Amino acid sequence: MNVEAVELAQGVHWIGALDPDLREFDIILKTANGTTYNAYCVRGSEGVAVIDTVKENRAEDFFARLEQVAAYDEIKVIVLNHLEPDHTGALPELMRRAPNARLYISFKAQIMLKALLKSEELVYTTAKTGDTVSLGDRTLHFLHTPFLHWPDTQCTWLVESGILFSGDVFGCHFCDPRLFNDRVGDFRFSFEYYYQHIMRPFREHVLDALELIEPLDLRLIAPAHGPILRDAPGNYVRRYRQLAQPMLLNEAGDRAKTLLIFYLSSYGNTARMAQAVRDGAEEIDGVRASLFDLQGGEVAPFVDLVEEADGIAFGSPTINGDAVKPVWDLLSSLTMVNVREKLGAAFGSYGWSGEAVTMLEDRMRGLKLRVPVKGIRVKLIPTDEELTLCHAFGRELALHLTGQVTRKVITMEELNAQTSNSKEYLHA
Amino acid sequence: MPKANVTFEDIGVTVTVPAGTRLIEISEKVGAGITYGCREGECATCMMKIVSGMEHMSERSVLEDKVLQENMAGRHHRLACQAQVLGGEVVVRPG
Numbered sequence: 067m068n069v070e071a072v073e074l075a076q077g078v079h080w081i082g083a084l085d086p087d088l089r090e091f092d093i094i095l096k097t098a099n100g101t102t103y104n105a106y107c108v109r110g111s112e113g114v115a116v117i118d119t120v121k122e123n124r125a126e127d128f129f130a131r132l133e134q135v136a137a138y139d140e141i142k143v144i145v146l147n148h149l150e151p152d153h154t155g156a157l158p159e160l161m162r163r164a165p166n167a168r169l170y171i172s173f174k175a176q177i178m179l180k181a182l183l184k185s186e187e188l189v190y191t192t193a194k195t196g197d198t199v200s201l202g203d204r205t206l207h208f209l210h211t212p213f214l215h216w217p218d219t220q221c222t223w224l225v226e227s228g229i230l231f232s233g234d235v236f237g238c239h240f241c242d243p244r245l246f247n248d249r250v251g252d253f254r255f256s257f258e259y260y261y262q263h264i265m266r267p268f269r270e271h272v273l274d275a276l277e278l279i280e281p282l283d284l285r286l287i288a289p290a291h292g293p294i295l296r297d298a299p300g301n302y303v304r305r306y307r308q309l310a311q312p313m314l315l316n317e318a319g320d321r322a323k324t325l326l327i328f329y330l331s332s333y334g335n336t337a338r339m340a341q342a343v344r345d346g347a348e349e350i351d352g353v354r355a356s357l358f359d360l361q362g363g364e365v366a367p368f369v370d371l372v373e374e375a376d377g378i379a380f381g382s383p384t385i386n387g388d389a390v391k392p393v394w395d396l397l398s399s400l401t402m403v404n405v406r407e408k409l410g411a412a413f414g415s416y417g418w419s420g421e422a423v424t425m426l427e428d429r430m431r432g433l434k435l436r437v438p439v440k441g442i443r444v445k446l447i448p449t450d451e452e453l454t455l456c457h458a459f460g461r462e463l464a465l466h467l468t469g470q471v472t473r474k475v476i477t478m479e480e481l482n483a484q485t486s487n488s489k490e491y492l493h494a
Numbered sequence: 495m496p497k498a499n500v501t502f503e504d505i506g507v508t509v510t511v512p513a514g515t516r517l518i519e520i521s522e523k524v525g526a527g528i529t530y531g532c533r534e535g536e537c538a539t540c541m542m543k544i545v546s547g548m549e550h551m552s553e554r555s556v557l558e559d560k561v562l563q564e565n566m567a568g569r570h571h572r573l574a575c576q577a578q579v580l581g582g583e584v585v586v587r588p589g
Contacts, residue, residue: 431528438504438505438506438507473501474507476508481524
């Protein structure tokens, strides 16, 4: 393989590494075209900066390319836009070879740096938006762009050349040694796939970052993976703006709160509970409650729905001491979207033990949903009285969604009694 | 016995508790959206935000302070498994 540094602009080189045979990245992403670990070298009149490194098993190529464009004692600055190991694998060796270099990382990156280098006595500078580091005749400007897709992520802007070193933003897993977007094969699906799997859960942070990036007079985007975007870089910024919009049209209107009720039912008992919950919720003005039988649905469209919903409720029977698999399948797919602070709720009919409801509530709390109303469990066939409770449960969820619930005040003794009763109920 | 009122903002519940109660003793029972790991002050899973009333909370222990610093917690954050409510009105939310 040809191991040569590639010039992006005067004094700016790609010194990354190709990984064409990779077929799965970090367990979670398919990579039909492999990937690249992009690192860059920027030469100024008073020193050299290295921006990001590569995965450890590709370090040899990285150093070979770096040595073509700079001597180690010239390296004054090492910028880490993101500390995930595919970008920092060669860092310890680079620091050893370039002892004059100072590290520039984001504030949040400090924890990860210490964990990576296993040292508490590190010398580095933390950067935020507006901070700069001079290389003499050119200057690196830092943009604080957290959660794209880790807390530590940042971008680095080389103003004199109009180059944005964007980290994982605008990146994708697509390996083509021709490197530049106007020369490589069709990588559009990789760009979209990467956004959907890596950036989508952080949509709000994408929008914040775009506020910083859109005003820049971009001549080239140099991401940490995939093609270097020199042809019409603004198109990719605009595409991110589009992708960060809601996936679905808001047909319920801005004033309506949406509650999605997902259920499964072997004998129709949990289904009847679900209907009662829906009917109760619908009684409250300004709430649109919808019912979905998970047995007849695919996960992905429901994930899109959940992303735009205000609340979600799960109805599951308990089988062998657990909620049923389709519910877990949907819940485990919600890491793809931001569900933080949405309302969550659970209910279900059970035969013997009935653990599903509390398990689902715990999982939703783990996903940072708020679970303000204790779930309802019904032994086998719901009575009219129990369906009335389900109806009231739906109403209460709707009242929470619309902010109409007055704060409940209880004592510790009452709370202990409630907890004790529910344990007895569970073990009855 | 002196009492304190702890409000869990995410679920809209206020619990009146004896002074000295650890937040975890209340938050778990009331079903607030706080998750738990080691319950011994080491993992920081139960980190939560004190929205108001920090002056009514116990001082951070050396262990809690170390763990919060390691996790770059802000000054409004505490570990539910370590922090005790000493009195007054305290408002918390998952952090």
